[in-house]
Amino acid sequence: MKAYTTDKLRNVVLVGHQGSGKTSLVEALLYNTGAISRMGRVEEKNTVSDWDDEERERGISLSTSLTPIEFNDLKINLLDTPGYTDFQGDIKHAIRVADSVFVVVDAVSGVEVGTELAWQYAEVYQQPIIVTINKMDRENADFEATLDSLRAAFPDYKFVPVMIPIGAESDFKGVVNLVTMKAYYGTGSERADLPPEMQDAADAARTILIEAAAEPDDKLIEKYFAEGTLTPDEIRDGMRLAARDNKLKTVPVFVTSGTKNIGTFPLLEAMTVYVSPPSERRFQTVLADEKREYRLRPQSDDKPLAAFVFKTSNDRFVGTLSYFRIFSGHVENDHRYWNATHSADERFSGIMTMRGKEQIPVPHLHAGDMGVVAKLAHTKTGDTISSKDQPIIILRPDFPEPLYQVALLPKTQNDTAKMGTILTQLCDADPTLRWRQDADIKQTVLEGMGEAHIGVTISRAARFGVNLDIDVPRVPYKETVTAKAQATYRHRKQTGGSGQFGEVSLRVEPNTGSGYEFRSEVFGGAISSSYYPSIDKGVQSVLGIGVIAGYPIVDVTAVVYDGKEHPVDSKDIAFQIAGREAFKEAFHAAKPVLLEPIIEMKIVVPESMMGDVLGDLNTRRARVQGMDSTANRTTITAEAPLAEMMRYGNILRSMTGGRGIYTTTLLRYDVVPAHVAQGIIAAHKPVAVAD
Ligand SMILES: Nc1nc2c(ncn2[C@@H]2O[C@H](COP(=O)(O)OP(=O)(O)OP(=O)(O)O)[C@@H](O)[C@H]2O)c(=O)[nH]1
Numbered sequence: 133m134k135a136y137t138t139d140k141l142r143n144v145v146l147v148g149h150q151g152s153g154k155t156s157l158v159e160a161l162l163y164n165t166g167a168i169s170r171m172g173r174v175e176e177k178n179t180v181s182d183w184d185d186e187e188r189e190r191g192i193s194l195s196t197s198l199t200p201i202e203f204n205d206l207k208i209n210l211l212d213t214p215g216y217t218d219f220q221g222d223i224k225h226a227i228r229v230a231d232s233v234f235v236v237v238d239a240v241s242g243v244e245v246g247t248e249l250a251w252q253y254a255e256v257y258q259q260p261i262i263v264t265i266n267k268m269d270r271e272n273a274d275f276e277a278t279l280d281s282l283r284a285a286f287p288d289y290k291f292v293p294v295m296i297p298i299g300a301e302s303d304f305k306g307v308v309n310l311v312t313m314k315a316y317y318g319t320g321s322e323r324a325d326l327p328p329e330m331q332d333a334a335d336a337a338r339t340i341l342i343e344a345a346a347e348p349d350d351k352l353i354e355k356y357f358a359e360g361t362l363t364p365d366e367i368r369d370g371m372r373l374a375a376r377d378n379k380l381k382t383v384p385v386f387v388t389s390g391t392k393n394i395g396t397f398p399l400l401e402a403m404t405v406y407v408s409p410p411s412e413r414r415f416q417t418v419l420a421d422e423k424r425e426y427r428l429r430p431q432s433d434d435k436p437l438a439a440f441v442f443k444t445s446n447d448r449f450v451g452t453l454s455y456f457r458i459f460s461g462h463v464e465n466d467h468r469y470w471n472a473t474h475s476a477d478e479r480f481s482g483i484m485t486m487r488g489k490e491q492i493p494v495p496h497l498h499a500g501d502m503g504v505v506a507k508l509a510h511t512k513t514g515d516t517i518s519s520k521d522q523p524i525i526i527l528r529p530d531f532p533e534p535l536y537q538v539a540l541l542p543k544t545q546n547d548t549a550k551m552g553t554i555l556t557q558l559c560d561a562d563p564t565l566r567w568r569q570d571a572d573i574k575q576t577v578l579e580g581m582g583e584a585h586i587g588v589t590i591s592r593a594a595r596f597g598v599n600l601d602i603d604v605p606r607v608p609y610k611e612t613v614t615a616k617a618q619a620t621y622r623h624r625k626q627t628g629g630s631g632q633f634g635e636v637s638l639r640v641e642p643n644t645g646s647g648y649e650f651r652s653e654v655f656g657g658a659i660s661s662s663y664y665p666s667i668d669k670g671v672q673s674v675l676g677i678g679v680i681a682g683y684p685i686v687d688v689t690a691v692v693y694d695g696k697e698h699p700v701d702s703k704d705i706a707f708q709i710a711g712r713e714a715f716k717e718a719f720h721a722a723k724p725v726l727l728e729p730i731i732e733m734k735i736v737v738p739e740s741m742m743g744d745v746l747g748d749l750n751t752r753r754a755r756v757q758g759m760d761s762t763a764n765r766t767t768i769t770a771e772a773p774l775a776e777m778m779r780y781g782n783i784l785r786s787m788t789g790g791r792g793i794y795t796t797t798l799l800r801y802d803v804v805p806a807h808v809a810q811g812i813i814a815a816h817k818p819v820a821v822a823d
Pocket residue numbers: 148149150151152153154155156157173174175191192193194213214215216266267268269270388389390391392
């Protein structure tokens with residue numbers, strides 16, 4: 133593919149609720165521009181954009197795909213994002229690197245959770261928003277009702293149709309372009325006269341369009357007042373400026389059916405007309421030196437390089453692919469660049485663009501363009517590539533803390549051995565995914581945004597030959613004591629020649645908030661001080677594995693106050709064993725308890741769902757601390773035991789249809805109520821410790 137200059141580029145991201153038809157729209161646009169000769173279907177697992185094995189299997193998009201479209205000597209870098217909110221990491225990154233956000237709204241369902249979420253992100257990055265009301269051919273599709281649902285959900289915005297539908301449902305035949313007052317029926321650019329019965333509706337809608345187009349520019353307002361109309365070019369320019377203006381909050385609206393390929397040609401034109409080229413936009417960076425100066429910069433070839441890596445994919449055959457958007461400067465093949473985020477040198481060889489999975493070589497890439505490079509050594513998603521003498525960092529998006537955790541159980545020894553490498557690779561590619569070896573619960577834990585996110589990660593690992601089962605992670609309980617108690621243990625063993633002998637009397641005391649301590653109160657040399665470290669070591673050998681339920685022991689003091697030794701048979705190992713066993717006996721006697729993590733939760737739900745959420749919290753030992761309502765949403769603050777909230781993400785999602793969100797922070801550890809503790813202790817199978 134040839135290299136396009138900055139003014140010939142358009143960067144567009146498609147976002148919207150799961151299943152609103154983004155991937156099918158991309159397919160139609162590729163077909164209309166001759167990039168493919170036959171339209172694939174998501175059901176037939178043959179679309180360009182959903183090319184990943186996992187996407188084809190599940191029939192939904194799981195990560196952003198890049199599909200450049202060449203049209204009218206322009207290149208539109210189209211990003212198709214997943215709608216499923218588990219993949220918000222991808223959605224945020226894609227919005228970050230686009231110049232315009234096309235929100236795809238289902239003409240039957242109207243605004244949905246995924247629509248709201250994507251809208252919110254578009255606002256964060258101050259991106260121009262354009263809407264297409266899609267699936268207009270479906271039964272019950274309703275253009276006006278969908279517009280009303282948009283107005284209700286986003287009351288600060290003005291929704292201005294640029295196209296209106298001809299017919300609806302199975303009768304949806306085409307669209308009227310209000311700019312030219314022509315009808316589009318087919319898939320191409322042929323225009324026809326308006327159907328006469330639509331003349332009045334089209335005239336009325338056109339007046340609204342012209343008024344909105346005049347608004348951003350005084351000259352256009354004057355012209356409109358003087359002549360009562362604007363030319364098609366003036367309308368297009370005005371609407372582009374209006375969509376870009378954060379104060380006007382004007383949203384141009386289109387109407388389409390992706391699968392029937394109706395309204396898609398005008399949508400394609402819209403991507404060239406209503407989206408500004410990168411040369412007209414500035415971007416925010418931080419200088420990667422001590423000054424950390426924030427600056428808005430122009431996007432042009434002759435400025436220092438700043439390219440943002442918005443996606444990393446791990447391919448079994450080609451290795452790691454890094455997808456980047458150049459904000460300024462240009463990228464040449466076979467050059468070395470500088471990863472400013474990690475201060476590392478990187479070689480760019482074989483730069484290309486991708487169309488779904490197809491790799492298309494490019495000679496070089498200009499400012500504003502998007503490209504892909506294979507096998508970078510140090511670069512992760514979210515990094516900035518720049519030049520070494522002028523390092524620049526582009527701010528990466530903030531991500532919410534992962535809320536969904538699973539314990540990973542490798543199926544074989546081989547899986548155990550390879551697990552770390554593949555998990556690190558997958559987590560480097562996705563900032564909303566993390567893994568760790570948790571020493572407290574002795575499990576490998578994977579954290580992500582939800583069940584689907586984790587499920588996809590497990591399947592990806594399997595494709596790399598690492599098979600993992602998942603389980604709910606253990607709760608990181610801890611054990612401690614609430615009283616003083618003491619015990620004496622004599623260890624004696626006679627095997628052939630030399631024997632083992634050691635006797636330890638030891639007291640256990642609570643040591644609240646101060647961890648583990650060891651002390652001696654032995655008087656008169658009952659045991660020699662050289663054995664104290666042995667006793668301490670013996671006690672410490674059970675701190676990690678617990679005494680009553682297999683959890684780590686915290687906040688206890690062990691005091692050795694008496695003992696006996698033997699001139700020949702006493703030795704280190706004998707006192708380790710005696711110390712350990714005396715500690716265990718004393719611990720059992722010292723009114724041991726389990727401690728559990730208590731978290732603070734902030735749960736944000738639509739006001740109408742507050743009752744259900746509070747009712748459910750009551751069944752989970754939670755204590756509501758406060759409630760705060762703003763703009764139809766209530767924030768509930770509550771304290772709750774983590775053990776009751778391990779799968780709260782799923783519960784909240786099903787209770788609120790995905791509209792609720794929550795965050796948690798660890799507050800403290802509290803004693804587990806006795807009736808709950810009994811169950812946990814009973815479930816514990818003690819492991820034998822080898823002497
Ligand atoms: N009737 C009708 N069905 C459509 C249209 N567009 C998409 N579909 C169907 O809706 C389903 C979802 O379409 P996709 O194109 O995968 O939607 P998406 O927005 O990419 O979905 P995610 O990427 O998973 O969020 C598929 O079964 C499509 O065949 C349309 O315009 N009309």
